[in-house]
Amino acid sequence: MSRTLDRIAVISDVHGNLxxxxxxLADIAARGIRRIFNLGDYVGKGPRGREVIDVCRERCEVNVxxxxxxxxxxxxxxxxxEGLAWWLAQLGEGQGKWLRELPFCHDFLLSGRHVRLFHASATxxxxxxxxxxxxxxxxxMFANxxxxxxxxxxxxxxxGDTHDPFYEVGNGGRVLFNTGSVGNAMxxxxxxxxxxxxxxxSPDPASFAVQFIRVPYDVEAEIAVATAMAMPELPGYISELRHGVYRGDMDDPRARKYHRA
Incomplete structure (x- = not known):
């Protein structure tokens, strides 16, 4: 008798974009998914790191x-x-301590495969x-x-970390995937x-899947919040949210400099 498959939503790199x-989260709920694992970078770049942390502490089963x-x-x-000092000042009491004490990774079994989730690399x-x-x-990436x-x-x-979603299979059936970014997609x-x-x-082999989901949202509403809060580095944030062009590349849209995260 076949068992109903479990589903886990994996999110990353919200970066203060509430x-x-x-x-x-609304899309995840509409799909009936209750387990959410978060791979980090809750803060910085966007204006509402404090609120993002509060939501993720409440909604995410795993936070790394x-x-x-x-x-x-x-x-x-x-x-x-000025930007770093401003983003730090947005944190609520105890939130900085919570962030710095988060675990490095999360391991579990899925359909007989050992899964490890972390933010950037194994080191x-x-x-x-x-x-x-x-x-x-x-x-x-697969090393202890x-x-x-x-x-x-x-x-x-x-x-997560690089904001570049991809899926790759290597020797020995190893699967490496990057979630991309929720709040700062490029x-x-x-x-x-x-x-x-x-x-x-389950330690027993069974079917498994990795699916990527894109979710449109009200970009202008987020920009309006950042503007009203007088967030530093606002032109760069607008460039990233409206056009997916990294703030360091605003003057040369043809360039692609991989130092975004």
Whole structure:
């Protein structure tokens, strides 16, 4: 007798964009999905990091740490950027501590496959692996490291960080996917998330799926909020939200500089 497959929504890189997050959560709810795993970068770039954290703490079953979540509330860091200081000031009481204490990764079984989710790479939230990685970088995503801890090596790895969604299969049936970004999607600026489907917690082989979902939202409403709050770096934020053009590339739309996250 076949079992109904479990579905998990995997989101990442909301970056203070509450309007996009609410649209994605509404889409997830409309599909009847109750489990949401969040791969980090709740704050920075957008105006409402505090509200995003509150929503994710309430709605997400799993929350892991992103690079912004580590460095923005770092008490030992000095900020010479108006934007960084402003985004830090938006955090509510205790939220910086919560961000810095988030787990590095989350491991589980799905249809007989070991799944590992983290923000950027197997070694650090600050080590970036692009979609055009080499074989060494690909294999490194499946390694056990001091950051991930010991345990069964994963056969499926999902991550965020680069805002570039992709799906790749390598030697040994290893699956690597990037969720893309909910709040700061590039090129196609439409928020994107992933649905994992399979038998959760089962060591037995069964069907599984990785599906990418794009969710339109009210971009102008989000821009209006950022404008009303007098958020620094507003022209760059508008460029990213309206056109999917990274703020560093605004003067040269043909350029594509992979240092976005």
């Amino acid at each position: 309007t996009a997050l609410e649209a994605v 740490q992103g690079n912004w979540d580590d460095f923005l509330p770092n008490p030992d860091r000095e900020y010479d950027s 650090s939230v600050h080590t970036r692996v692009r979609f055009d990685h080499d074989e060494r970088e690909f294999l490194g 490291t001091p950051a991930t801890g010991d345990g069964p090596a994963p056969t499926i790895v999902g991550y 090129d196609d600026a439409t928020p994107v998330y992933v649905i994992l489907e399979g038998v959760l917690g």
